Amino acid sequence: MLGLEVVLADGTVWSGLYGLRKNNTGYDLKHLFIGSEGTLGVITAATLKLHPLPTRHAVAWVGMASPEDALTLLTRVQERSAARLSAFEMINRLQLDLVIGHVPGRRSPIESEADWHVLIELSDNGSGEALDDELQAILEDAFADGLLSDAALASSEAQRHAMWEIRHSVSEANKKAGVGLTTDCAVPLSAVPAFIAAATAAVRALVPDLPVIVVAHLGDGNVHFIPFFTFDAWEAAGSGDRDALAAALRHAVNDEAARLKGTFSAEHGVGRVQLAEMARYKPPAELALMRAVKRALDPHNILNPGRLLPPG
């Protein structure tokens, strides 16, 4: 995103549609509006920097014993493939089983009974050789070091597509299979394994043996940790208590993220639904700063009131 045009609270239009890669002239207003959810102004135009589409890809599906091993593998791929690493997605065994069980046509790319599954994609431009050799070399070294139990490298566009289809089917599968209480935490990369372990323990302290789904954009430290109920189990969880139970389970997860210096909303934002979380997790000094900015740019509170900032 290089520039924005924004209509301000007093009707003024800020024409900030700069197409510049570098501009060091005053405050970074662009980033102030991005992610402000309409509470500081109405974005009416944007200048984007476009990149050439990648022309070469390699995709692999890998079975692993633990999130720790997945993190080690991620570090190795980053060291060797740098900017060519375009996806490093991790799901747990339950998520894979739900996709295979509930979405027609989905099959596991590997035979492995591994508890953790990782989709790795490398992408690049230019017309050189395929990236398969590069990814295969990384996986062979990892296999030799005992980091992974099984792996499949896609050898055709159809196979690449099939691997991605598993990842893209998680929402459909989870909706068909039961009730998943989605969360959207991010923690520092090195804390991801600890977060998953702690969140699992925390929700099972509330509901013993509760199944949990994990869908992580591991390269971003972004973990959708999802306490999961079959429809029967959700019915059995009581009628009037279910909203309170859902809130308690989400708080239990978000508390663990906060303890590890993480966030309760990596990509979904705040809106109205997460206002209570803003009040619960944001330091008072940070909320005060945000309120000062809001008052300065929207003194009469006419821009998307009641969103993003909890009542002060």
Next chain:
Amino acid sequence: MLGLEVVLADGTVWSGLYGLRKNNTGYDLKHLFIGSEGTLGVITAATLKLHPLPTRHAVAWVGMASPEDALTLLTRVQERSAARLSAFEMINRLQLDLVIGHVPGRRSPIESEADWHVLIELSDNGSGEALDDELQAILEDAFADGLLSDAALASSEAQRHAMWEIRHSVSEANKKAGVGLTTDCAVPLSAVPAFIAAATAAVRALVPDLPVIVVAHLGDGNVHFIPFFTFDAWEAAGSGDRDALAAALRHAVNDEAARLKGTFSAEHGVGRVQLAEMARYKPPAELALMRAVKRALDPHNILNPGRLLPPG
């Protein structure tokens, strides 16, 4: 930059040292403080994201007929080498001559009498083959298409170093050679050739035949366009008028950048020296926004007063 710790005007400390790659919980305060030149708070700590150092490099020196050709070559390298492109620096013939003439040990890497000279660097991680073949193939295609007149690919660490030393010697050379009125413009990439032509015409309308130095980070659209006087010519330019002449020449350059939707300060910032440029080039709505933010965060104007924002 992942996070900041900032002491605010009222003495509060904002502890924003998040180590997260994704965090979508309210306003982007980090970017508000970055580049604010101490006028919104005092940054006392920062969390950085570190990347592995590249392990492979290729560097070439290329002679070209025009900035248009350099831009075409840049596009080709971006399309084929994507994120491996780590530098695309352009200087004009005068700059090369000044370096060779005034800094001991510097020699031109090519025989060419080309008017424009480009240093290209590719960098990558991993342990694969050198990047020389990739860069050579791009340059051979460009040569076949008449885009470049001569090129040298560094074949050793010493040669790579020598090419970079030319680029790193421009400040020393220009200080020894005379008086250069440095500017720091950026324009949209596609407008760089038009900017150089227009700025050249504009300064020569004030001082006929004035030599100009061009040092551009072309990949960023960032052009240091430098009206240049030998010491004798600067003496001859009159005594009391020299400050006014320097200001007029810099305005002439910055006016052309503004006309092409560029900026007068791509990387050097504003401080006190460029306050007049802020007043001259920034739209009133943008200055008003910045002043509103400044008042909100520093109501008593105690943080680096007199910098960044011109008097309202």
